[in-house]
Amino acid sequence: MQGSAYGASLAGGAFDIESFIKQPQTILRCLSWLFSIVVFATITAEGYINPTTKDETKCMFNNNDSACSYGVGIGVLAFLACVIFFILDAYFPQISNAKERKLIVIGDLVFSAVWTFLWFICFCVLANQWSKTSNDLAGAGDAARAVIAFSFFSIATWAFLSYFAYRRYCQGVSEFDQEYRDPANDHTTPYPPAQYPTGYQQSPFPQSQEQPGEYQPPTY
Numbered sequence: 001m002q003g004s005a006y007g008a009s010l011a012g013g014a015f016d017i018e019s020f021i022k023q024p025q026t027i028l029r030c031l032s033w034l035f036s037i038v039v040f041a042t043i044t045a046e047g048y049i050n051p052t053t054k055d056e057t058k059c060m061f062n063n064n065d066s067a068c069s070y071g072v073g074i075g076v077l078a079f080l081a082c083v084i085f086f087i088l089d090a091y092f093p094q095i096s097n098a099k100e101r102k103l104i105v106i107g108d109l110v111f112s113a114v115w116t117f118l119w120f121i122c123f124c125v126l127a128n129q130w131s132k133t134s135n136d137l138a139g140a141g142d143a144a145r146a147v148i149a150f151s152f153f154s155i156a157t158w159a160f161l162s163y164f165a166y167r168r169y170c171q172g173v174s175e176f177d178q179e180y181r182d183p184a185n186d187h188t189t190p191y192p193p194a195q196y197p198t199g200y201q202q203s204p205f206p207q208s209q210e211q212p213g214e215y216q217p218p219t220y
Contacts, residue, residue: 025089025164032157033082038150039122040075043068046143060144061129071147074122078115078154085111102172109165116158123151 020026047068048057059068088104095101126148133144 020090023089025161026086028157028161028164029082029086029089032154032161033079033086035150035154035157036075036078036082039147039154040072040079042143042147043071043075047071047147060133061126062132062134064129067125067129071122071126071151074115074118078119078158081111081115098172102169105165105169105172109162109169112158112162112165116155116162119151119154119158123148123155126151 047060049060059065061067085108088108092101092104095104126144130144130148
């Protein structure tokens with residue numbers, strides 16, 4: 001492969017920060033990173049309250065600590081993943097090994113698809129728990145609605161990241177199929193494949209011709 005692999009030019013070109021920032025993956029990665037911060041930071045700062053006593057706090061989502069822990073965990077891991085994949089996206093054009101590129105693209109595809117599903121679960125769980133929350137926790141309504149809203153937004157951004165990763169993977173597979181050709185079946189090569197005889201061909205000399213080592217008496 002001479003031109004590109006998995007949607008990016010091969011190593012050797014200069015890093016263009018302007019085109020990198022304008023890439024859809026970069027924009028979606030930044031949005032996903034920002035949404036994850038809003039989710040886990042809001043839950044950590046305002047998600048545990050108790051209006052009756054300050055000694056013990058409960059999760060604002062129906063006093064369900066598991067719901068808050070789930071939202072924080074998903075948000076923190078999404079935050080770290082966005083940073084890692086952001087660095088890999090910037091370093092991707094400098095990788096000349098196509099197998100390493102394939103592993104990165106597959107990892108991006110699998111992680112984005114899994115986190116799309118986990119964000120969907122997070123949104124459903126938090127929305128369900130908030131609908132069951134008693135009125136004494138209504139003071140945390142703004143924070144709870146913000147967490148639910150940005151959880152929903154995260155579903156969309158990670159779904160688009162999955163789509164772009166899948167398209168980049170398919171592009172890499174098609175590039176391999178187009179660039180690699182079996183020499184035995186490639187009719188565009190300057191040298192045609194060798195032709196081997198399929199049967200015995202008769203000698204161009206008649207069989208009655210004397211053998212070179214046989215003695216013949218002279219004629220008088």
